[in-house]
Amino acid sequence: MKITDARVIVTSPSRNFVTLKITTDEGVTGLGDATLNGRELAVASYLTEHVVPLLLNRDPHRIEDTWQFLYRSAYWRRGPVTMAAIAAVDMALWDIKGKVAGLPVYQLLGGASRNSLRTYGHASGRDLPELFDSIRQHLDEGYTAMRVQTSVPGLKAVYGVAAQHQSTGERYDYEPAGRGAQPAEEDWDTAAYLRHVPTVFEAVRNEFGAELPLLHDGHHRMTPIQAARLGKSLEPYDLFWLEDCTPAENQDAFRLVRQHTTTPLAVGEVFNTVFDFQTLIREQLIDYVRAASTHFGGISPLRKVMDYAAQYQIKSGFHGPTDVSPVGLAAQTHLGLAIHNFGIQEYMEHSDKTNTVFEQSMTFTDGNLHPGDAPGLGVELNEEAAASFPYQRAYLPFNRLADGTVHDW
Numbered sequence: 001m002k003i004t005d006a007r008v009i010v011t012s013p014s015r016n017f018v019t020l021k022i023t024t025d026e027g028v029t030g031l032g033d034a035t036l037n038g039r040e041l042a043v044a045s046y047l048t049e050h051v052v053p054l055l056l057n058r059d060p061h062r063i064e065d066t067w068q069f070l071y072r073s074a075y076w077r078r079g080p081v082t083m084a085a086i087a088a089v090d091m092a093l094w095d096i097k098g099k100v101a102g103l104p105v106y107q108l109l110g111g112a113s114r115n116s117l118r119t120y121g122h123a124s125g126r127d128l129p130e131l132f133d134s135i136r137q138h139l140d141e142g143y144t145a146m147r148v149q150t151s152v153p154g155l156k157a158v159y160g161v162a163a164q165h166q167s168t169g170e171r172y173d174y175e176p177a178g179r180g181a182q183p184a185e186e187d188w189d190t191a192a193y194l195r196h197v198p199t200v201f202e203a204v205r206n207e208f209g210a211e212l213p214l215l216h217d218g219h220h221r222m223t224p225i226q227a228a229r230l231g232k233s234l235e236p237y238d239l240f241w242l243e244d245c246t247p248a249e250n251q252d253a254f255r256l257v258r259q260h261t262t263t264p265l266a267v268g269e270v271f272n273t274v275f276d277f278q279t280l281i282r283e284q285l286i287d288y289v290r291a292a293s294t295h296f297g298g299i300s301p302l303r304k305v306m307d308y309a310a311q312y313q314i315k316s317g318f319h320g321p322t323d324v325s326p327v328g329l330a331a332q333t334h335l336g337l338a339i340h341n342f343g344i345q346e347y348m349e350h351s352d353k354t355n356t357v358f359e360q361s362m363t364f365t366d367g368n369l370h371p372g373d374a375p376g377l378g379v380e381l382n383e384e385a386a387a388s389f390p391y392q393r394a395y396l397p398f399n400r401l402a403d404g405t406v407h408d409w
């Protein structure tokens, strides 16, 4: 079998997605997700200009060989653009292999280790009543675990609070990247945040009881010692995890956080390779691997990092916001079903428009995802629908402190 065609499709149903479609001489097609929120066209161009010409005439069954060839022959390794491009190829080849075998990808990865994947939903509110409503709504939708984000008194807009960004009449589709020529500017005050967050978790525990698993995303905004303080102050509320409490470019920072708190830690949504996790896993500084198949080079390397993590009882918590396309989500859902050390899967439902463009066999029942049993990844692209939603420039917001200093968002 040979690859005879590879094409990049950029579409914007509610938000931008970059998809690679590979076709073989036998007419089998495979899809891969290459979406990099706010920098989509860089990956589209990397693929179209530099990768697609290398794919033609290759044997689509040689997934590992193609991965190693793209990673090593570029010489310039790693980085989100390169790794999202390689991820798209990797996913598309797994999709093709599954279709040729007549099996869903999770069967090729060793078969199911569980019935389905527990997810967590995104509850948020500008104040406690709004937050409680959001938690109740997610419980009604079947979610059994909840990420909790709230506004901070005195700040105008804070990452992860849905109501702030609602501008259209359609069903809410959480997407912080706003369409337009410039990124939105938000404000930030770490001291106010550190004072406020524990009071919110205390209120949520009092209202919803001890059993509901609660998560929180610090979104890289604290220094290590601030992160340590937050982890410690949240211990009474028994979090499932505290995510991205401090940026992990400096993996050593997690030693400092870890020595001060028993709140479980999750990190890695912006990581691209196993090397970003090396110290964190080997020294058992984290509890959950947050990588997304899309930004980590695909299913193949994500499988490897999870096997490495398994030696240290570290589990998966793959990144699943709406900027991971239904193809990327399917890829990591197949993997999550197959690995033994699955932890939880982040899940935000895609918009109705997105679900028209990406036809999916995935199911979401009682808070649990299953990738379905269609051969391959179980996602097909409706190209006509995709073409009706052309790309629109969009940027993620950024933060400034009160004195005007740019701060991590």
Ligand code: GCO
Binding pocket: 037, 176, 217, 219, 269, 319, 320, 321, 323, 346, 396
């Ligand atoms: C999460 C993430 C996202 C990111 C987004 C950026 O935990 O789901 O932090 O919300 O901000 O993926 O594109």
Ligand code: MG
Binding pocket: 217, 219, 243, 244, 269
């Ligand atoms: Mg996050």
